[in-house]
Amino acid sequence: MAIAPARVPERGIPEWTGFDGLVQLISVDGQRTVGCPYWELVADVGADQLRDLYTDMVVVRRIDVESMALQRQGELALWAPLLGQEAAQVGSARALRPDDFVFPSYREHGVAYCRGVDPVDMLRLWRGSALSGWDPAVFGLATPAIIVGSQALHATGYALGIMLDGATSAAVAYFGDGASSEGDVAEAFGFAASFTVPVVFVCQNNQWAISEPVRLQSHGTIAQRGQGYGIPAIAVDGNDVLAVLAATRLALARASAGEGPTLIEAVTYRMGPHTTSDDPTRYRSRDEEEEWRVKDPLVRLRALLRAEGLADDGFEDSVTAAADEVAARLRRGCLALPDPPPDALFDHVYAGPHPLIEEERDAYAAYVSTFDS
Amino acid sequence: MSLGQALNAGLRQAMERDPKVVLMGEDIGKLGGVFRVTEGLQRDFGDRRVIDTPLAESGVVGTAVGLAMRGYRPVCEIQFDGFVYPAFDQIVSQVAKLRHRNEGRVAMPLTIRVPYGGGIGAVEHHSESPEVYFAHTAGLRVVTPSNAADGHRMIQQAVACDDPVVFFEPKRRYWERGEVDEGLATTVAPLHQARVVVEGTDATIAAYGPMVATALEAARIGLQEGTSIEVIDLRSLSPVDFETIEASVRKTGRLVVAHEASVFCGLGAEIAARVSEHCFYHLESPVRRVGGLATPYPPSRLERHYLPDADRMLHEVDRCLQA
Numbered sequence: 001m002a003i004a005p006a007r008v009p010e011r012g013i014p015e016w017t018g019f020d021g022l023v024q025l026i027s028v029d030g031q032r033t034v035g036c037p038y039w040e041l042v043a044d045v046g047a048d049q050l051r052d053l054y055t056d057m058v059v060v061r062r063i064d065v066e067s068m069a070l071q072r073q074g075e076l077a078l079w080a081p082l083l084g085q086e087a088a089q090v091g092s093a094r095a096l097r098p099d100d101f102v103f104p105s106y107r108e109h110g111v112a113y114c115r116g117v118d119p120v121d122m123l124r125l126w127r128g129s130a131l132s133g134w135d136p137a138v139f140g141l142a143t144p145a146i147i148v149g150s151q152a153l154h155a156t157g158y159a160l161g162i163m164l165d166g167a168t169s170a171a172v173a174y175f176g177d178g179a180s181s182e183g184d185v186a187e188a189f190g191f192a193a194s195f196t197v198p199v200v201f202v203c204q205n206n207q208w209a210i211s212e213p214v215r216l217q218s219h220g221t222i223a224q225r226g227q228g229y230g231i232p233a234i235a236v237d238g239n240d241v242l243a244v245l246a247a248t249r250l251a252l253a254r255a256s257a258g259e260g261p262t263l264i265e266a267v268t269y270r271m272g273p274h275t276t277s278d279d280p281t282r283y284r285s286r287d288e289e290e291e292w293r294v295k296d297p298l299v300r301l302r303a304l305l306r307a308e309g310l311a312d313d314g315f316e317d318s319v320t321a322a323a324d325e326v327a328a329r330l331r332r333g334c335l336a337l338p339d340p341p342p343d344a345l346f347d348h349v350y351a352g353p354h355p356l357i358e359e360e361r362d363a364y365a366a367y368v369s370t371f372d373s
Numbered sequence: 374m375s376l377g378q379a380l381n382a383g384l385r386q387a388m389e390r391d392p393k394v395v396l397m398g399e400d401i402g403k404l405g406g407v408f409r410v411t412e413g414l415q416r417d418f419g420d421r422r423v424i425d426t427p428l429a430e431s432g433v434v435g436t437a438v439g440l441a442m443r444g445y446r447p448v449c450e451i452q453f454d455g456f457v458y459p460a461f462d463q464i465v466s467q468v469a470k471l472r473h474r475n476e477g478r479v480a481m482p483l484t485i486r487v488p489y490g491g492g493i494g495a496v497e498h499h500s501e502s503p504e505v506y507f508a509h510t511a512g513l514r515v516v517t518p519s520n521a522a523d524g525h526r527m528i529q530q531a532v533a534c535d536d537p538v539v540f541f542e543p544k545r546r547y548w549e550r551g552e553v554d555e556g557l558a559t560t561v562a563p564l565h566q567a568r569v570v571v572e573g574t575d576a577t578i579a580a581y582g583p584m585v586a587t588a589l590e591a592a593r594i595g596l597q598e599g600t601s602i603e604v605i606d607l608r609s610l611s612p613v614d615f616e617t618i619e620a621s622v623r624k625t626g627r628l629v630v631a632h633e634a635s636v637f638c639g640l641g642a643e644i645a646a647r648v649s650e651h652c653f654y655h656l657e658s659p660v661r662r663v664g665g666l667a668t669p670y671p672p673s674r675l676e677r678h679y680l681p682d683a684d685r686m687l688h689e690v691d692r693c694l695q696a
């Protein structure tokens with residue numbers, strides 16, 4: 001999607017207290033909201049771009065569904081589904097510029113997709129074939145952080161480097177509501193504010209950290225946490241792809257203009273289990289899940305497209321076909337992923353040869369050869 | 374019952390015995406922990422004694438320090454081995470040293486439970502063996518049960534202990550079943566006593582936690598091949614019950630130490646040094662070690678190459694016998 005470079009609105013971050021304090025451009029029933037100052041940040045998003053955003057979200061959900069199925073069939077060791085968070089991920093990732101650099105958590109498959117990562121490569125980690133799936137420098141995307149919150153500091157340091165270089169790009173950290181309790185995230189906020197570095201913190205508040213509701217992490221909102229550090233924050237309806245796009249554009253524009261960090265709280269919902277190992281029936285109610293089902297981000301954008309005559313059956317069929325094609329490729333690619341050779345154990349532990357590694361490499365080869373004879 | 378259930382039963386008894394015992398950790402309440410070790414405890418003891426904490430390991434252990442100073446006996450759960458490091462500073466700089474720093478006027482009766490080790494096909498940071506970092510730290514006791522009966526007894530002893538105990542649970546053995554006598558007094562064996570699991574005459578394998586079952590398998594195969602292997606379950610990594618190890622070595626003359634953790638600077642190094650000092654004239658061969666490689670824990674499709682199995686243990690036994 002071609003994105004007009006966002007400017008920082010003259011009055012900085014617009015005051016917004018509507019819609020329960022959330023920036024929202026598309027209402028739950030698929031209507032354009034009126035009066036929200038964030039509209040000006042997406043003024044260039046026309047019919048084609050809206051359709052593209054919808055296509056992205058459908059494809060990303062299809063990748064997620066296929067990966068869940070692959071795990072259930074024993075082809076993946078684990079999968080962390082993003083179901084319900086498509087708008088938060090696609091909306092924010094589509095605001096990014098090629099030279100921005102992203103530090104994701106383990107759930108950001110939609111962000112990885114938008115950065116151009118081959119979905120098959122995303123599965124390497126989850127299949128247990130490798131510890132990473134792509135070259136971070138090629139996609140401007142770090143290997144997903146499994147240690148919750150650690151990546152917020154990495155993004156802050158990367159942003160410090162951008163600033164020292166005099167560049168205008170930004171670093172972006174994705175993390176969850178649970179992660180906001182980790183010391184690393186608190187320290188990242190402190191460093192980012194102190195140094196005024198070009199970093200965007202995107203917290204997807206999906207209401208849950210495994211079995212713990214967000215209220216266990218914080219009695220205020222996540223966005224309010226920015227205030228104490230002097231970091232401007234935007235609370236956005238995370239199931240509204242346009243609102244997330246607008247908020248991220250604004251944050252990136254602030255970063256590039258030298259105005260420092262921004263915290264975005266994208267309020268969304270983890271519609272699935274934490275991972276394929278989890279059983280949400282032990283800790284949350286069907287009623288709650290139903291409450292959020294009506295706010296499904298795809299349903300909302302589809303309703304808008306339909307209401308405005310931007311999508312018909314033919315369009316939807318073509319989107320479904322495209323998504324199915326991606327899924328079929330993903331399945332074929334997953335099954336064809338090779339197991340790494342045992343010798344790969346010893347690779348890349350150090351930059352160059354290391355006596356202990358070489359000794360063990362040789363000893364292991366000799367040991368394995370005793371089984372041949 | 375399974376090891377997981379035995380730990381659950383032991384925690385329940387510890388909580389019934391002492392109202393100052395409180396459990397804290399991530400997802401330990403309604404969910405019962407990701408391994409269900411605390412299943413049903415919040416339901417039965419309430420959320421003031423089984424406390425779901427915010428997602429922060431330094432927070433879990435650091436607040437437990439304050440609770441302990443207030444007279445409580447906290448049992449912290451770290452969700453997986455790889456997540457203990459954010460709490461490392463609190464454990465090493467505070468938990469381990471507070472008694473000493475305060476000249477004995479402050480007690481730290483904490484138990485820090487850590488599921489550890491590989492073999493469950495997990496993603497990165499979920500299969501680590503960090504026990505030696507803690508065994509190396511003065512002021513901490515470090516133990517690990519290998520089976521349900523020991524788990525049931527040792528968790529109660531750890532909770533009752535007036536020193537901080539880092540309690541490593543071999544996660545791949547959580548589902549393995551064994552006889553547990555819930556009425557058995559916890560005084561049947563001291564917390565730090567090792568156990569000769571199988572007697573033998575040709576060589577000794579000293580193992581702990583997840584590797585004990587593997588060592589027993591090696592002993593069974595060894596017997597078929599005509600080698601009589603004695604297997605010791607260390608149970609405790611700090612202090613180490615050297616008496617039991619040395620008695621065995623004086624009998625068999627050969628020792629292999631096995632652990633999942635990397636061999637380099639692992640517990641096997643300490644045991645080999647001690648045994649060389651104390652049993653030099655009884656040794657028929659150098660002490661040998663078998664363990665994880667000097668590499669980070671690999672992706673799960675390679676873990677079988679990283680983890681010692683019975684074959685690798687027997688390979689080392691053979692080298693002792695050939696020496």
Ligand SMILES: Cc1ncc(C[n+]2csc(CCOP(=O)(O)OP(=O)(O)O)c2C)c(N)n1
Binds near residue numbers: 176179206399459
């Ligand atoms: C340091 C650390 N502690 C604990 C975990 C185990 N863990 C993995 S995800 C998770 C919950 C994270 O919740 P949140 O930050 O809200 O992200 P979400 O999973 O909802 O996307 C926990 C406790 C971990 N990976 N790293």
Ligand SMILES: [Mg+2]
Binds near residue numbers: 176177178207209210
């Ligand atoms: Mg969450």
